Amino acid sequence: MVDKNGKKKLTTKERMQIPRNPMPEQEPNDRICNFDEVPYGYTPELAMAEAERCIMCPKPKCISGCPVEVDIPAFIRMISEGDFVGAARKIKETNALPAICGRVCPQEEQCEAVCVLVKKYKPVAIGYLERFVANFEREHAEIRIPELPPSTGKKIAVVGSGPAGLTVAADLAQMGHKVIIFEALHKPGGVLIYGIPEFRLPKKVVAAEVDYLRKLGVEVNTSYVVGKLDTVDELFEMDFDAVFVGTGAGLPNFMRIEGENLNGVYSANEFLTRSNLMAAYDFPEHDTPIFVGKNVAVLGGGNTAMDSVRTSLRLGAQNGYIVYRRSRKEMPARIEEIHHAEQEGVQFHFLTNPVRYIGNDEGWVTDMECIKMELGEPDASGRRRPIPIEGSNFVIPVDTVVVAVGNSSNPLIPRTTPGLETNKWGNIVVNEKTMMSSRPGIFAGGDIVTGGATVILAAGAGKVAARAIHKYVMGIPFEEEKEEEKEEATRGT
Amino acid sequence: MFEIIDKRELCDKVYQFKIRAQHLAKKAKAGQFVILRKDEMGERVPMSIGGLDPASGVLTVVIQEVGKTSASMNRMKTGDHFADVVGPLGIPSHIEKFGHCVCIGGGVGIPPIRPIAQALKEIGNKVTTIIGSRTKDLLIFEQELREASHELLISTDDGSYGTHGFVTTILQKMIDDGGHIDMVIAIGPVPMMKAVVATTREPKIKTYVSLNPIMVDGTGMCGACRVTVGGKTRFACVDGPDFDGHEVDFDEMTKRMKMYVRYEKQAYDRFLQDEHCRLAKAAEAPKDKNA
Ligand SMILES: Cc1cc2nc3c(=O)[nH]c(=O)nc-3n(C[C@H](O)[C@H](O)[C@H](O)COP(=O)(O)OP(=O)(O)OC[C@H]3O[C@@H](n4cnc5c(N)ncnc54)[C@H](O)[C@@H]3O)c2cc1C
Ligand SMILES: Cc1cc2nc3c(=O)[nH]c(=O)nc-3n(C[C@H](O)[C@H](O)[C@H](O)COP(=O)(O)OP(=O)(O)OC[C@H]3O[C@@H](n4cnc5c(N)ncnc54)[C@H](O)[C@@H]3O)c2cc1C
Ligand code: SF4
Ligand code: SF4
Ligand code: FES
Numbered sequence: 001m002v003d004k005n006g007k008k009k010l011t012t013k014e015r016m017q018i019p020r021n022p023m024p025e026q027e028p029n030d031r032i033c034n035f036d037e038v039p040y041g042y043t044p045e046l047a048m049a050e051a052e053r054c055i056m057c058p059k060p061k062c063i064s065g066c067p068v069e070v071d072i073p074a075f076i077r078m079i080s081e082g083d084f085v086g087a088a089r090k091i092k093e094t095n096a097l098p099a100i101c102g103r104v105c106p107q108e109e110q111c112e113a114v115c116v117l118v119k120k121y122k123p124v125a126i127g128y129l130e131r132f133v134a135n136f137e138r139e140h141a142e143i144r145i146p147e148l149p150p151s152t153g154k155k156i157a158v159v160g161s162g163p164a165g166l167t168v169a170a171d172l173a174q175m176g177h178k179v180i181i182f183e184a185l186h187k188p189g190g191v192l193i194y195g196i197p198e199f200r201l202p203k204k205v206v207a208a209e210v211d212y213l214r215k216l217g218v219e220v221n222t223s224y225v226v227g228k229l230d231t232v233d234e235l236f237e238m239d240f241d242a243v244f245v246g247t248g249a250g251l252p253n254f255m256r257i258e259g260e261n262l263n264g265v266y267s268a269n270e271f272l273t274r275s276n277l278m279a280a281y282d283f284p285e286h287d288t289p290i291f292v293g294k295n296v297a298v299l300g301g302g303n304t305a306m307d308s309v310r311t312s313l314r315l316g317a318q319n320g321y322i323v324y325r326r327s328r329k330e331m332p333a334r335i336e337e338i339h340h341a342e343q344e345g346v347q348f349h350f351l352t353n354p355v356r357y358i359g360n361d362e363g364w365v366t367d368m369e370c371i372k373m374e375l376g377e378p379d380a381s382g383r384r385r386p387i388p389i390e391g392s393n394f395v396i397p398v399d400t401v402v403v404a405v406g407n408s409s410n411p412l413i414p415r416t417t418p419g420l421e422t423n424k425w426g427n428i429v430v431n432e433k434t435m436m437s438s439r440p441g442i443f444a445g446g447d448i449v450t451g452g453a454t455v456i457l458a459a460g461a462g463k464v465a466a467r468a469i470h471k472y473v474m475g476i477p478f479e480e481e482k483e484e485e486k487e488e489a490t491r492g493t
Numbered sequence: 494m495f496e497i498i499d500k501r502e503l504c505d506k507v508y509q510f511k512i513r514a515q516h517l518a519k520k521a522k523a524g525q526f527v528i529l530r531k532d533e534m535g536e537r538v539p540m541s542i543g544g545l546d547p548a549s550g551v552l553t554v555v556i557q558e559v560g561k562t563s564a565s566m567n568r569m570k571t572g573d574h575f576a577d578v579v580g581p582l583g584i585p586s587h588i589e590k591f592g593h594c595v596c597i598g599g600g601v602g603i604p605p606i607r608p609i610a611q612a613l614k615e616i617g618n619k620v621t622t623i624i625g626s627r628t629k630d631l632l633i634f635e636q637e638l639r640e641a642s643h644e645l646l647i648s649t650d651d652g653s654y655g656t657h658g659f660v661t662t663i664l665q666k667m668i669d670d671g672g673h674i675d676m677v678i679a680i681g682p683v684p685m686m687k688a689v690v691a692t693t694r695e696p697k698i699k700t701y702v703s704l705n706p707i708m709v710d711g712t713g714m715c716g717a718c719r720v721t722v723g724g725k726t727r728f729a730c731v732d733g734p735d736f737d738g739h740e741v742d743f744d745e746m747t748k749r750m751k752m753y754v755r756y757e758k759q760a761y762d763r764f765l766q767d768e769h770c771r772l773a774k775a776a777e778a779p780k781d782k783n784a
Contacts (some may be wrong), residue, residue, distance in 0.1 A: 184579075184710070186537075186579070228580065229520055230516075249712040252714070252715065252716045254726065261726060261745055261749065267713055267715060269715045273709055275708065279534075285534065292758075332636045362751070412713065
């Protein structure tokens with residue numbers, strides 16, 4: 001069979017037999033000496049070859065694996081036809097941030113986990129393809145500014161510029177509302193800017209998303225701490241019709257063990273913020289310093305831990321350790337990041353937990369006392385609970401420690417907004433259908449609602465919130481939401 | 494961008510900046526601080542609020558040159574702009590009717606005492622302020638504090654002005670003379686605050702200190718500013734900067750503040766070296782033309 005371009009059409013069987021196309025990337029020995037992005041990305045040829053692997057399932061499972069239900073076979077078909085820009089726009093119908101999600105989504109647990117090919121072969125590289133088309137669109141200056149509807153005259157404040165806030169802002173602006181973002185830091189992007197390192201998510205990719213928002217007419221106010229400069233209630237007094245709170249989970253957890261305030265012991269937030277947001281890797285050209293010794297231990301097993309340990313190697317550490325209290329299987333980090341960390345020479349201490357830090361007279365950490373753990377019964381999270389093995393203590397010499405054991409929600413907004421309901425972890429309680437909080441007109445989404453989660457979940461929450469905010473400010477009752485949802489659900493299947 | 498509408502030297506290496514920050518000047522309260530960033534390559538540095546004029550939207554900060562960033566800020570001129578002025582940060586000082594309050598300032602800790610003394614005075618406290626410096630020429634904000642308090646006492650280490658000794662020499666004498674004190678608040682170098690706290694511990698006088706550990710974001714996100722107070726870790730930027738002085742682990746804080754000494758010295762030396770070369774070149778330039 002031959003298609004309209006004269007290309008041979010493959011049978012399903014033939015398609016399934018094509019091996020998955022790996023993404024070209026920097027050699028480990030090179031990349032630990034720079035902060036450039038690790039993968040080079042697909043070429044158009046590789047992308048088209050990979051697209052051939054998709055068998056275009058009539059009932060595509062992959063879509064249900066994606067939290068925002070990107071129409072995966074549709075965009076892949078466009079890639080195979082060479083319409084890369086069309087493919088990027090297809091994704092953007094449901095996901096405003098493809099260049100980011102293509103890079104950082106845990107695809108192996110989401111879209112790619114349920115691709116039909118996963119059982120017998122390797123899944124279609126959906127993430128790599130998503131990344132490719134988004135890059136292509138950006139690099140070929142084909143970013144299209146949609147025609148904006150006439151102004152509704154409504155004004156919406158978005159607090160926080162992480163993926164949740166960026167998505168809400170983009171969607172609301174496209175519905176004709178005036179949107180103003182208030183961001184506490186001096187650069188917009190949230191974790192995408194201050195947390196996730198350049199070698200995994202180049203800052204220019206995030207900056208392009210923010211530029212796009214500006215082109216949609218969104219105003220971005222940086223260095224504006226809501227709850228300090230203005231409270232949420234004061235924003236309403238400034239004539240905002242609704243407020244969206246997307247302030248993330250930015251409060252670093254510590255383990256509350258002896259010696260945690262010694263010099264050389266960092267929270268992952270501080271370590272990564274110094275390196276990314278403040279560009280400390282470029283000290284003294286940039287003014288902010290960072291301290292990285294010879295032996296760096298990073299506590300935790302998530303993406304944050306992998307980002308910290310890989311950053312430390314790039315900043316000159318000789319030994320980068322991951323110290324994790326469970327086993328490899330339970331590590332929440334993306335497989336690709338664990339794999340990259342291994343290639344770069346990171347040393348893993350599984351089933352190990354620190355019990356105290358030992359310091360010298362000047363107050364610098366010199367050693368870390370650890371205890372061995374074993375796995376017991378599963379806990380509430382379904383993962384087996386680690387239990388210390390008595391008497392198994394041992395000491396690792398360290399001069400830098402990065403504590404990456406999770407974040408809690410920053411209490412600033414709840415504390416300064418009377419009547420805003422939170423749960424016992426301090427997360428804002430919302431109606432999941434509308435993302436509206438206990439205070440009418442105040443909406444919330446992303447990590448501030450769920451606790452530390454993922455970029456795509458934050459973006460997805462932003463989508464839901466944008467739809468509800470539109471209704472709220474236009475005086476359309478929420479009830480209709482249900483009808484529409486039903487319709488969409490039947491259309492989708 | 495935030496315009497410097499007036500900059501002047503107060504004493505060697507110490508400059509006062511009046512910065513236009515309309516919104517912030519309306520919202521800020523005594524005891525809070527801001528974070529300044531000079532330009533795109535710049536570090537975020539916390540500075541106390543040394544004065545507020547809500548009506549004209551002007552904020553006063555006083556910057557002492559101790560390293561590269563403070564030095565380069567002190568080279569800015571009236572009309573220049575700071576890239577960022579973030580705030581107001583931190584919890585405002587505890588202002589209530591205490592009775593007799595003693596406000597103590599040392600070095601660049603003197604300016605932020607002014608709004609606090611004013612606020613305490615306004616709600617009906619008797620305010621005695623003690624300020625001190627090494628020598629007479631380094632004493633700043635004398636007039637401002639004379640106006641802000643009922644009584645102003647001065648010490649210099651070398652005896653060139655006021656009482657010969659430290660601010661705690663005066664404080665100790667007040668206590669010894671049986672003067673009744675309900676509350677003390679001290680802002681200044683760590684050794685000074687530590688000495689004040691040592692003086693008020695025995696007579697059990699409520700003492701607040703305003704801590705200035707190293708900070709990055711100033712919003713509770715990074716934990717750089719952690720200090721041990723009452724055996725617990727607190728973040729000075731959001732839980733403070735004021736804390737109960739008798740509970741603060743000053744020794745830990747002193748060590749933590751030395752974390753980047755090596756890098757700071759490198760950056761500062763390089764800055765001074767570059768400046769030296771620039772000035773030398775500028776001096777040469779007209780000669781070239783004549784040649
Ligand atoms: C190091 C690291 C690596 C990660 N890696 C991945 C990954 O690979 N894949 C993935 O899917 N997820 C990853 N995550 C998780 C993901 O980044 C978050 O789930 C996501 O960013 C949450 O988005 P958000 O919009 O809710 O908040 P955030 O991205 O946290 O943004 C919140 C923003 O609000 C601002 N803000 C807070 N308080 C105020 C206030 N009072 N006033 C004004 N602004 C305020 C903050 O400064 C911040 O910019 C990672 C997280 C970290 C920390
Ligand atoms: C709440 C608070 C209020 C302050 N108020 C004033 C003020 O009103 N006037 C003033 O001159 N200074 C003030 N400081 C101190 C000022 O922030 C530092 O002097 C400044 O950051 C030094 O920067 P540098 O690059 O010039 O010096 P560096 O070479 O970086 O450092 C010199 C010394 O300053 C301290 N320091 C360095 N970086 C920081 C930082 N980010 N935060 C705090 N301390 C740091 C360290 O102890 C260091 O050893 C305040 C600090 C805090 C936390
Ligand atoms: S957004 Fe994430 S989960 Fe959805 S298709 Fe893209 S990579 Fe997969
Ligand atoms: S499940 Fe896999 S093969 Fe099927 S349509 Fe989705 S990506 Fe293609
Ligand atoms: S300065 Fe970052 S938490 Fe206080």
